[in-house]
Amino acid sequence: MTVPSRVLALIGPLALLVAACGPAAPSGGVAPTAGATGAPAAATAADKPLRGGTLTFSINADITDMDPMRSRLFVDRNLMYQMYDSLVRIDAKGQIIPWLAEKWTVSDDGKTYTFSLRKDVKFHDGSPFDAEAVKFNLDRASKTEGSARRGELTPVDSVSVVDASTVKVALKSPFAPFLSLLVDRAGMMVSRKVVEAAGADFTRKAFKAGTGPFILTEAVKDSHYTFEKNADWWYKAPNGDKLPYLDKVVVKPISDGDVRLTNIRTGQVHATNTITGKDVPVVKADPTLLYKEIGAYSWDSLIPNRTKGFVFEEPRYIKAVSMAIDRQEILEKGPAQGVGVVAWGPIAPSHFAFDAGFKPFAKGDPAGAKKLVTDVGKGPLKFELLVSSGNAATLQLAQLIQSQLAKADITADIKTMLFNDIVTLQGQKKHPGMTLIGWSGRIDPDGNFYDHVRTGGPNNDSAYSNTQVDDLLDQQRAATTEAKRTELLRKAQQIFVVDDPARVWFSFGVAQLLMTREVQGVEPYPDQLPRLHTGWLKK
Amino acid sequence: MTQYILRRLLLMIPVAFLVTVGIFVLVRLAPGDPVLAYLGEEKDPVSIAAVRREFGLDQPLPVQYVAWLSHALRGDLGRSFHTKQPVIEAITERLPATFELGAAAILISVTLALLVGTLSAVKRNSAVDLLTSSVTLMGVSFPNFFLALLLILLFSYVVPGRIFPPGGYVPLTQDVADNLRRLVLPAVTLATASLAVNLRQVRSSLIDAFGQDYIRTARAKGLAERPVIFRHALKNALIPVVTIIGIQTGAIIEGAFITETIFFWPGVGRLAVQAIPSGDYPIVQGVVLVSALSFMLSTLVVDVLYAFLDPRISYGSARS
Numbered sequence: 001m002t003v004p005s006r007v008l009a010l011i012g013p014l015a016l017l018v019a020a021c022g023p024a025a026p027s028g029g030v031a032p033t034a035g036a037t038g039a040p041a042a043a044t045a046a047d048k049p050l051r052g053g054t055l056t057f058s059i060n061a062d063i064t065d066m067d068p069m070r071s072r073l074f075v076d077r078n079l080m081y082q083m084y085d086s087l088v089r090i091d092a093k094g095q096i097i098p099w100l101a102e103k104w105t106v107s108d109d110g111k112t113y114t115f116s117l118r119k120d121v122k123f124h125d126g127s128p129f130d131a132e133a134v135k136f137n138l139d140r141a142s143k144t145e146g147s148a149r150r151g152e153l154t155p156v157d158s159v160s161v162v163d164a165s166t167v168k169v170a171l172k173s174p175f176a177p178f179l180s181l182l183v184d185r186a187g188m189m190v191s192r193k194v195v196e197a198a199g200a201d202f203t204r205k206a207f208k209a210g211t212g213p214f215i216l217t218e219a220v221k222d223s224h225y226t227f228e229k230n231a232d233w234w235y236k237a238p239n240g241d242k243l244p245y246l247d248k249v250v251v252k253p254i255s256d257g258d259v260r261l262t263n264i265r266t267g268q269v270h271a272t273n274t275i276t277g278k279d280v281p282v283v284k285a286d287p288t289l290l291y292k293e294i295g296a297y298s299w300d301s302l303i304p305n306r307t308k309g310f311v312f313e314e315p316r317y318i319k320a321v322s323m324a325i326d327r328q329e330i331l332e333k334g335p336a337q338g339v340g341v342v343a344w345g346p347i348a349p350s351h352f353a354f355d356a357g358f359k360p361f362a363k364g365d366p367a368g369a370k371k372l373v374t375d376v377g378k379g380p381l382k383f384e385l386l387v388s389s390g391n392a393a394t395l396q397l398a399q400l401i402q403s404q405l406a407k408a409d410i411t412a413d414i415k416t417m418l419f420n421d422i423v424t425l426q427g428q429k430k431h432p433g434m435t436l437i438g439w440s441g442r443i444d445p446d447g448n449f450y451d452h453v454r455t456g457g458p459n460n461d462s463a464y465s466n467t468q469v470d471d472l473l474d475q476q477r478a479a480t481t482e483a484k485r486t487e488l489l490r491k492a493q494q495i496f497v498v499d500d501p502a503r504v505w506f507s508f509g510v511a512q513l514l515m516t517r518e519v520q521g522v523e524p525y526p527d528q529l530p531r532l533h534t535g536w537l538k539k
Numbered sequence: 540m541t542q543y544i545l546r547r548l549l550l551m552i553p554v555a556f557l558v559t560v561g562i563f564v565l566v567r568l569a570p571g572d573p574v575l576a577y578l579g580e581e582k583d584p585v586s587i588a589a590v591r592r593e594f595g596l597d598q599p600l601p602v603q604y605v606a607w608l609s610h611a612l613r614g615d616l617g618r619s620f621h622t623k624q625p626v627i628e629a630i631t632e633r634l635p636a637t638f639e640l641g642a643a644a645i646l647i648s649v650t651l652a653l654l655v656g657t658l659s660a661v662k663r664n665s666a667v668d669l670l671t672s673s674v675t676l677m678g679v680s681f682p683n684f685f686l687a688l689l690l691i692l693l694f695s696y697v698v699p700g701r702i703f704p705p706g707g708y709v710p711l712t713q714d715v716a717d718n719l720r721r722l723v724l725p726a727v728t729l730a731t732a733s734l735a736v737n738l739r740q741v742r743s744s745l746i747d748a749f750g751q752d753y754i755r756t757a758r759a760k761g762l763a764e765r766p767v768i769f770r771h772a773l774k775n776a777l778i779p780v781v782t783i784i785g786i787q788t789g790a791i792i793e794g795a796f797i798t799e800t801i802f803f804w805p806g807v808g809r810l811a812v813q814a815i816p817s818g819d820y821p822i823v824q825g826v827v828l829v830s831a832l833s834f835m836l837s838t839l840v841v842d843v844l845y846a847f848l849d850p851r852i853s854y855g856s857a858r859s
Contacts, residue, residue: 062813064621072579146593151583203623221622222633222805222813223708254706254803258688262705266695390816418816420571427575427582440580458583 049241049521053537054248057530058260060274062222062253066206068188069141072148074440081529082227082249084210086187087115088179090443094350094526096179100189110174110480117165120234123191124208124215131161136192149186174478176485180444213244213533225251237534245536264289264514271515271522273530276393277337283514290515294524295341295349297441297448298509302434303426307463311383311433318501320372320381324408325401326364327506334400335393341508345497346449348508350526353445353486360498366408373410382411383433389416398436426461443527445489446477453502464502469495540846543854547839554835562827563604566820573818577620594620617821626825630807636708637806641791643722644729648737649784656741661768663746671738678735687728687801694724706802725802729795733787740783744776778848785841789834792826
């Protein structure tokens, strides 16, 4: 009878001990696992890839939809990149590359795209991938009621089959970012047979629906998703190897960051693509792990409400906030802990239109901001900053911004709310001051802000309207060269960031990958999604 | 007794009805638009209107309620806004995991509470009693999420051998050993909070019993201490304990919200945790309704158990 009380007596103090020293000095407490070599130098590019094995990958939330047409969550795409192929893809530098479409031509007026398809592709259920399949998918995505892709495919007028391996897409008007849309969900191909057989269940039972490197064979919501190798996959490695190398991939949703990290460090999970800023120095110092990151398309911003009757109806106040904050300090001392890139506007470093010299408010300028507020002549600036609740890191970020603004005598009253409530409020343009909400990013710069600053745009939560910006944005959509688009996009950015500000952008995200040393051949992509078809496990 | 049970079952109908009205209104009183939560980054006015129609949220509240209730009465709780999965299916496929976790937690909690509570009561104010009191207090004070993380860190980095993995679930039918290994940490986490309550209850009920005349009589007639404790005192002290355990059984689902989330245990609690912030009304309504029904059933079972534990308790007519 004394045993239980002794056990209980032991657990308490021991647990406190772990709390005190565990997370703060984690590498010291790690017992080496059987799988981890602890020798980073051992992994060289010269290693010959090995075949076989099961790689376990953790995502930070459960997915809600496996149908590329219906999916609305970023996290869903982690699975999709393993099971589906799309017409085109991007390489690790963000350049569009052929995928299911081997090549394509664009008519001189920029309104017709003709795609030549690969002839050696089959869906996992055995049905053929051809021009009919492409037409079915693009029509389905652009015409089905409830399709989440309808908005982005608005420019498409019609899709026609030329022959079994050629398909023609006619646009209503020239739309330069068109190809970039086909990289992701709008361009992902699913088997008609599977979709029609599964009906409403397709959203969570998309078995054998793709043509991709892995075949979804088991889906247990909130627990795991199992993929088996597609032995007939068409894609080959640059060295001629048939891919994928892995026999199996298991994806596990683990929402708690500490638990996710512990699962990697104890060898329960091989890799993940979400690591909180505070853990990055720790994982970098851990010899059993490999951490990689590259700049991503996602951004963070403060969203004012420019609607009449609200504080930020006065654009100079937005500029004052933009001047007062010190973006470098936010990145380094905020919860990101240096993980990320300073942002001045929404065009990210991986975008072709990125302007490295665009640094309008190079350093925090509280004096300048103070002067601007005085010039407005309506007394001190005070506003409510709405922050998503339940996340300590977001609150910490808001407090840092608040303290920076205080140096310019700008008072930001932080108020926490459920994320959904904030989104609702700003969607109705009723948020009193600013909100703190980001964007997951798009491959083309157009997708990174057109809907956010164009008058009446669906994501224009700051109720911004500037006819010059609207004109420039529409012109770049019709432009046919990247050089011309770059010029127009940068002109627009100057206006909606500096001259007549729409928002306050302050940082870009990074694409992360954290892996055990066993994992080889996997690289981060700027869209933050894992490509496991090149991955293999070192024994 | 049969009449009593029938009467209680019938009484459940109006209560369940009130519960349905309550959840339906409360879920909708919470701020935040489920349509915007569902649409995420792709929210254009056409989609907003279409999805609002699809979810039936464009109808007046009473119409929505009657539609939901009439389906619910036929055993159809609707489909999740987000995953489109039928709510009944979403709940039933997660119930085994939740019940396994809940049952293990109650088993741990009750066993330890009986053993340690009895010891504390017998050795009242001794060092053992003091120690259990303080550990108990810690159990109550530690939030579940904190204790869960501590246990995960403890068994991942401090205790050698990594006997208990840091979360995850393997069905009992697939691998019994692995299932049990993964069950230990979440079950202990979940058991701790109720353990404290149960232990204090066992201890105080026993101390109460020790002061009763029949115990003094038992001791006076020369009965050994062991039968005095177990046969006389403990049995009589159990009634309030059974009540609490009954309540805890009924509360398995909501009790596991946080624990299931941290240990990525695919149970009903985790389902609700994901559904609440995103305004997935059908799921939230379904989980609350099932949870309320299980609560009502477990209190009924407790009341029936009383009569077996204490023959003096009997249930009469409706007049009583």
